[in-house]
Amino acid sequence: MTVTDEVFALDGRRALITAAASGMGRAAARLFAVRGAHVIVADVDDAATADTVQEIEDAGGSVEGHVVDLGDQRALDAFLDRVQAGHQVIDVLYSHVGIAGPRGLDFDDASWRATMTLNVWVPTAITQRLLPQLRSSQAASIIFTASTAGIIGVPTLLTYAATKGAVIQFMKSVALLLAPEGIRANAIAPGGTDTAGMRASFESGVIDRSLAAIAATVPLGRVATPEEMATVALFLASDASRYVTGTVIPVDGGVTAGARAL
Template structure:
């Protein structure tokens, strides 16, 4: 039980990498607040956790709504008095190419960057109260080497890497560690959104992209969750301000 009695909050916690993280954190002893805009999916994840003897609750929130995020932070502080793990996992592929609209650009910024920053800000007192908190962001290899599909996505995910370094320095005096994971291709429901093509063409583009990965495949969500567990737990007690690629060797090239 690496997270025994910890309070963990996971955004976009009802699908893909977030779901895998929610389930693993709960299996390791944490009480998990599964934050998602999809009420049905969040409820399903919570039921799966509690049916196995774990502890979790759902919080249905649109992360673009800063008032809702502030309310969530206040609720969690009132319920628990602290947050030990904040997994800022929420993100979207965003509009592809250079011809996106200003509205599409703003949506990408809101979901991929603004939401996680302000939720972290609103939870600062709760994180300080932990005395040993871990904040984890989901960046991307697209923030390290650039995405041929979505410049906006690279912009936001690269910004997360810089944000993590800055926040790690600002929060270290309070015993709060801040790190990021930079996944490569991961087999999640959102993966086809990166390729912006018909189902048949998407499969071709996926195969071509996976062929560039030294390990020759995409990651499974559970493989990302294992790295999140490392960063959430005392196994990484002296790790802060870093971004860990989990990409099958892609960025090593």
């Protein structure tokens, strides 16, 4: 085993990933399992969760699947009860779940609250509830999915941008609070990424531009793949980032360096 293999290894670690049955979450679940983690997959999609679990098992990985609507408080509480009962230790908490929410100012009380619940309340609540499990780890890492929209203004996604800005500030505060205990917290800020969720936003009109149009705004000239996000998540989950905490890593092809946003 090389030094690189050692620092990126997750052997024996338990990693919980929300929204792990598609897109970036699924890519991270597969990669974490390949690197030796026991992956706890949580997703609202029953069939996709089963498929993700089967894929990881077929590849020789260790995995368990939980079908849960994290936006439902009773379901969230029951899920966290199951995780706490089944795992005394969580080494990696990757809060990836989120929705694009309403377009621009076209929000009402229900759509605004639904976006805030899934994008802000759920990751903060999970962090709070699973803190005993994280404290029992010798190498705990909390990873949040933020967004370039949490760093720069996005006029078409006002509510989404607000939630991702909130996630970034929560992450920074958690990182400072837990640093004396050796628990790290960081965030990934993805740019445009070719996922089913992104394509669904096109179809619903939340984002009124094509992948090609978005790629034209990116200095590197293309959108990202889910696997490219997963490799950054692996870095943050592993000992390769053991001196990194309180950091937002934009994975955006250069967009936040000054290019036009989505």
